[in-house]
């Protein structure tokens with residue numbers, strides 16, 4: 001297990017499996033990821049310390065990217081990122097060749113991409129929305145993701161072996177409904193960590209810490225609204241985006257200046273596609289707020 005890059009005071013705790021939530025309080029206060037339970041964070045740290053790749057799986061606005069950033073700051077590792085889309089190709093992963101001039105002489109330089117950079121510098125590689133890439137693109141990095149930790153750069157033929165502290169964190173937006181399956185061989189190379197929406201007291205703490213809203217009554221009402229929205233999404237009454245914590249935090253922020261129902265309209269309701277869904281959320285807001 002390699003815990004060298006973790007802050008000294010928690011290295012031993014992690015090794016002895018004594019790592020507790022309290023040790024995270026400072027990070028949360030500084031705007032870090034707030035885990036729904038201790039296991040989540042301990043398991044992620046353990047897997048990464050053991051050189052395993054982790055796949056953060058959860059709905060939109062659940063804090064996956066925030067979690068990855070928090071892990072990277074905890075391990076005191078910078079993070080190179082890849083955003084997957086159907087356009088993702090070998091060059092956007094590995095880098096590309098470019099022409100430059102040195103005293104009138106033309107030379108070919110190679111501009112490294114996020115995979116090459118993170119392997120060579122021994123940092124984290126964050127692969128966002130990993131299920132959005134075309135099925136043929138990511139197998140290119142299978143060798144990076146398994147025990148070999150090695151890849152032959154197709155553009156330079158250089159064989160790159162990752163530095164020891166290299167680690168991969170991927171995120172997949174897999175909601176409650178309409179999940180997109182991830183290629184099995186790829187999934188096989190990850191430890192999966194479910195990232196659900198936080199609720200109750202933790203959500204309350206997150207709202208107080210990270211939004212401008214201070215009124216406790218209002219904060220409690222937003223926590224209830226979030227619970228009702230998540231239930232409705234689970235029941236298939238609303239599309240997944242409606243329950244996003246991102247949107248909820250926006251609504252909380254706006255509420256410090258405009259009435260809560262209008263804040264909810266702007267931050268949540270008007271993003272929904274169907275009138276039926278809009279009416280549903282507005283109804284919820286009407287029953288909770290004046």
Ligand SMILES: Nc1ncnc2c1ncn2[C@@H]1O[C@H](COP(=O)(O)OP(=O)(O)OP(=O)(O)O)[C@@H](O)[C@H]1O
Nearest residue numbers: 032033034060061062063064065066173198245246
């Ligand atoms: N558990 C949490 N702890 C800290 N912040 C959170 C948490 N859940 C949501 N947030 C906040 O909600 C916002 C969205 O989080 P983030 O961007 O990490 O979500 P995501 O899961 O990556 O979403 P997407 O799938 O849309 O990319 C951020 O402002 C983040 O700070």
Ligand SMILES: [Mg+2]
Nearest residue numbers: 064065128171
């Ligand atoms: Mg994200």
